[in-house]
Amino acid sequence: MENPHLDPIFHLLLNGPPRSAREIEARVGLSRVTAAQRIRQLQQGGLIVEGESFASGGGRPARSWRVNPHHRNLIGIDVGEQMARVTLLNLALEPLEDALAEIDLRDDPARTLETLAACAERLARGSMASAPVAGLGIALPAPIDYPQGRIAKPSVMYGWERLDLRNLLRTRLEMPVAMDNDVNLMCLAEQQLHWPDTRHLVFIKAGTGIGCGMITDGHLLRGAFGTSGDIGHIQHSPEPHQLCRCGKQGCIEAHAAGWALARDLQAQGFDCRDAREVMQIYARGTPECRALVNASSRIIGTVAADLVAVLNPEVLVVGGTLSGAGEAMLAGIRERVYQRCLPLATERLQVACARGGDRLGVLGAGMLARARLSEPR
Amino acid sequence: MENPHLDPIFHLLLNGPPRSAREIEARVGLSRVTAAQRIRQLQQGGLIVEGESFASGGGRPARSWRVNPHHRNLIGIDVGEQMARVTLLNLALEPLEDALAEIDLRDDPARTLETLAACAERLARGSMASAPVAGLGIALPAPIDYPQGRIAKPSVMYGWERLDLRNLLRTRLEMPVAMDNDVNLMCLAEQQLHWPDTRHLVFIKAGTGIGCGMITDGHLLRGAFGTSGDIGHIQHSPEPHQLCRCGKQGCIEAHAAGWALARDLQAQGFDCRDAREVMQIYARGTPECRALVNASSRIIGTVAADLVAVLNPEVLVVGGTLSGAGEAMLAGIRERVYQRCLPLATERLQVACARGGDRLGVLGAGMLARARLSEPR
DNA sequence: ATAGTTTTGCATATTGCTTATCTTAAGTAG
DNA sequence: CTACTTAAGATAAGCAATATGCAAAACTAT
Structure with missing residues (x-):
C-alpha cells in the first residue's frame, strides 16, 4: 500500500490480522510453495511467529501467522508547537514507553532538535533490554518534500528548513529515519488502524x-x-x-x-x-x-x-x-x-x-518507520 | 501509469517519444536480453516499428522504437447533453474520421444508444481499409462506477443507469469497451498529451x-x-x-x-x-x-x-x-x-x-481504450 | 587505415517462481 | 471407527527473467 518495496507477506501481516498460509497466498498472489518458503524464512528470521490456529471448517485447521511484535522496536516522534511526544513502540505499534518534551518551535532549531534526539536516544537505550530499535519516524507540523525528505518551507517551523533533519538524526541515532507531515501521518495511522x-x-x-x-x-x-x-x-x-x-x-x-x-x-x-x-x-x-x-x-x-x-x-x-x-x-x-x-x-x-487519541501522530510516525523496515538494500 | 497490467514497453512508447532499447531497459527496469526479446515480440506483432536512428555519441548509433500508429485503430465516443462526438483514431490518437450525432439525453436511452452504436459501427467498417478497430472508449457526463463499468447514478442521464452499457456495446460491436466520466477522460487526455x-x-x-x-x-x-x-x-x-x-x-x-x-x-x-x-x-x-x-x-x-x-x-x-x-x-x-x-x-x-479543443473527450476515451490494448488475457 | 566507443545479437548458466503430484497431518460428520 | 475435508510439506519438471561473456555491427576520432 504505502511502500511497494516492502516484502509483501510481511507487509500484509504488519497491517492486518493474523492470516493462514492460504490467505497469504491469495492476497500476495504467490504460489503455495513460494509463499510457504517465504513464510518459513520470515519465521526463521524471527519476524513472524505462529498465532492461534483458526477454527476448523471440516478439515485440518489452518495455522495462523502474525508479526512478532517483539522482534524489533520503533520510535515515533510527534512534534507539536509547544510539545513533542516521543514514543517507543513495538512492531505491533503498541506503545512501550512515552516521553513528553516541552519545546518551542520558535526557539533555535538546533537546540530543539538536540532535545528530541536526546529523548529518542534515551528511549533507544532503554529499548535494548527488549529489542533493538529498527527505525525512527518523525511527524512535523510543516509541509514536507517527501521524496527529498526535507522540510519544504518554514510555515510554523521558522529556520528548520535549513536543517537536514533526516540525516542529522540518522547519524546521531544510527538508525533509519523517515519523516512526513503530522496530519498526513495521523491520517495514515487512523486509516491503517481503524479503517x-x-x-x-x-x-x-x-x-x-x-x-x-x-x-x-x-x-x-x-x-x-x-x-x-x-x-x-x-x-x-x-x-x-x-x-x-x-x-x-x-x-x-x-x-x-x-x-x-x-x-x-x-x-x-x-x-x-x-x-x-x-x-x-x-x-x-x-x-x-x-x-x-x-x-x-x-x-x-x-x-x-x-x-x-x-x-x-x-x-x-x-x-x-x-x-x-x-x-x-x-x-x-x-x-x-x-x-x-x-x-x-x-x-x-x-x-x-x-479513535487514536493523542497518540495518532506517533503511531503514524512509527508506521512510516515500520514501512521502511524490510525494504531491499 | 493508468493501467498497471499494460505491457510496460508498449505503454512507455505509447505515451512518450521514440526511445532506444537502452532507454527502454532503464525505464522499465528489465535486463538487456529480456527487453530486447520483448521489443522483438512487439515488432513482430506489428505493434511497434523502428524509427529514425539517434545521432551517434561516438559509437554505433542507437535505433529508436516507436508505436506503429497504423497497427490498429480506436474509437472514442464523447457523449454530451445534446450532441455526441464519435471519432476514429489511430494508435497515436490522431483523428482519422469524425462523426457528430445529435442526441438528447432525455430521450429513451435505448434509442440514443442505438444511434451511437450505429455511428461507431459505420466508422469501424470504414476503418477496415486501414486497420481493424482494437477497442472503444466512451466518455459519459455522469458518475461512473469504474471498477464495475457501470453508470453509478442518473445525474443528467435519466434511466441510463439501468442499462449495462458496456456489455451492450461490446456484444453489438464485438470489441472491448471501456467507459469513464467525461471530465476524468478530458483530464487524462490533457495530462498525457500536453503535460x-x-x-x-x-x-x-x-x-x-x-x-x-x-x-x-x-x-x-x-x-x-x-x-x-x-x-x-x-x-x-x-x-x-x-x-x-x-x-x-x-x-x-x-x-x-x-x-x-x-x-x-x-x-x-x-x-x-x-x-x-x-x-x-x-x-x-x-x-x-x-x-x-x-x-x-x-x-x-x-x-x-x-x-x-x-x-x-x-x-x-x-x-x-x-x-x-x-x-x-x-x-x-x-x-x-x-x-x-x-x-x-x-x-x-x-x-x-x-489545448485539446473539442476533441479532448474523444481523445481521453481513445486513450482509455488504448490502455486496455495489451492487457493480459 | 587503426583504435576506441557504443549498440546489438547470441549462447550459457543461474535464479526465482509456478505447476503438478504425492504424502502426511489434523480436524469434522456420520 | 470410517469417510470426508482441508492444511501443509516434499519433490520434480518447466518457464521466464537475469547476469555474464563474447562477437559482430556501426559509428567517431586520429
Missing part, C-alpha cells in the same frame, strides 16, 4: 490549527510540493471576517481553529490560551464555549462538504484536540455535508471521530 | 456544467463511488443566491456555468441558449457578456483556489467551452488562486487553458 479496508478516506485535524490528510485509492495524497491538505486557510463566507495568523482575512482557521476559539473565549472573559483549554472549558458544560464549538463545527463542515464533493471518500474522520467535543463536532459537520453534497456522494459516507 | 511529466494536475471543465478531474501521483482520482470532482455544486458565497438546476441555492454552477451565463444573457435580452452561444456573443466583444465571463472566472477561481490548497497540483488546466475565453478566463482564476492560496502552493503552480 483498514477503506481505500478513500479524508482525515480532518481540528486542533490549534486546521488541516487535512487524504487517502485516495489506498495512497496518501501528498501533492506536488508537500502542501496538500492545507485547508486551514480556505476562505470562509459569512462576514464579519477575522484576521488570520497567516495575515489574511476570513480563513476558516481564524473562525474555527483552536487558537481562534481560545481568542474568542478570552474576549468573553475566560482564562483560555489554547485548544486544550478550550476543551476543558467545554467539558464543564459552559454554554458560551458550546456555542463556539457548534459554530466551529459548522464552519469546518462547509470545508468538509467541499472535500466530500471533490474527493468522494467513503469515510470522513475528524481528529485533533477539538474532536474531543465528539458528537457535537460531528453534528455540525454532518449538517453541512448532508446539506451541501449530492446524495450519491453522501448516501454511503461515514462521518466519525478519530 | 506528460506532470504527476499532479487538476483539470477544471467549465462548459454547460462545471466539473473537475484530478491526477495525483500520476493516477486519475476517481473516488469511492465515482462522484469525485463534483465541484459544480459547491456553495458560492456572495449573495444573492441563484437557484441551481440541482434544486439547491447558490451552487457555483448557478452563477458561473454556461447554462447560468446563457440564462443571464437571456434576461438581458440576448438570444442565447447554451455555453456555445455564450462564447459566440463573447467573441463579438459584447460588454455585457464580457462582464459575465469575468464574474464567472472569479467564481470558478474561488473553487480553483480550494482545489489548489487541498491537492497542491503542479498544473491547473481549464477546459470546456467557456475556456474559449482564454486569458480572460485565466485572469479571474489566477486572481483568486494567488489571492487565497499560500505562496508555497502557488509559487511553482502553472495555470493554463486546455
